[in-house]
């Protein structure tokens with residue numbers, strides 16, 4: 001699959017970090033691939049590159065739209081819009097991290113295979129069958145579009161540790177009202193079906 005063109009002039013966008021309520025919003029579908037959306041995608045690709053991420057979702061750059069990018073362009077189009085998870089299978093464990101939660105990595109089991117439907121930046125509908133790293137990135141980025149962070153999916157000691165670290169990190173800011181820290185329900189959080 002060809003990579004979406006990246007304008008050499010595209011400017012990176014500052015990242016949003018844990019505690020920013022933007023990361024908790026359920027994003028709106030993209031209704032039309034306008035010039036604004038193309039520019040956003042180009043800037044997201046540049047931002048992902050500069051920040052050395054393997055994926056980046058709209059809310060992480062302050063746009064609550066259903067769009068994300070990933071850094072595995074040989075496996076699937078690097079900009080995916082209005083993604084829909086059709087099916088999930090199996091289990092795969094991977095040490096996951098997030099550009100919006102720097103310096104934290106936790107082993108997390110998620111389904112190992114994903115069937116996802118989305119639009120490309122050219123407006124074509126694509127069906128993607130992914131496993132291992134791409135499957136992980138697609139699930140992680142798709143979660144961002146529902147206001148869900150990977151730390152929300154941790155359990156037991158890992159969850160307790162991550163919660164303590166993040167509480168200390170956002171102490172004294174509005175971030176202390178984050179649902180992970182207050183125990184409030186996260187609206188977009190659904191347990192992945194696994195077959």
Ligand code: ZN
Pocket residue numbers: 097098099100140144
């Ligand atoms: Zn992330």
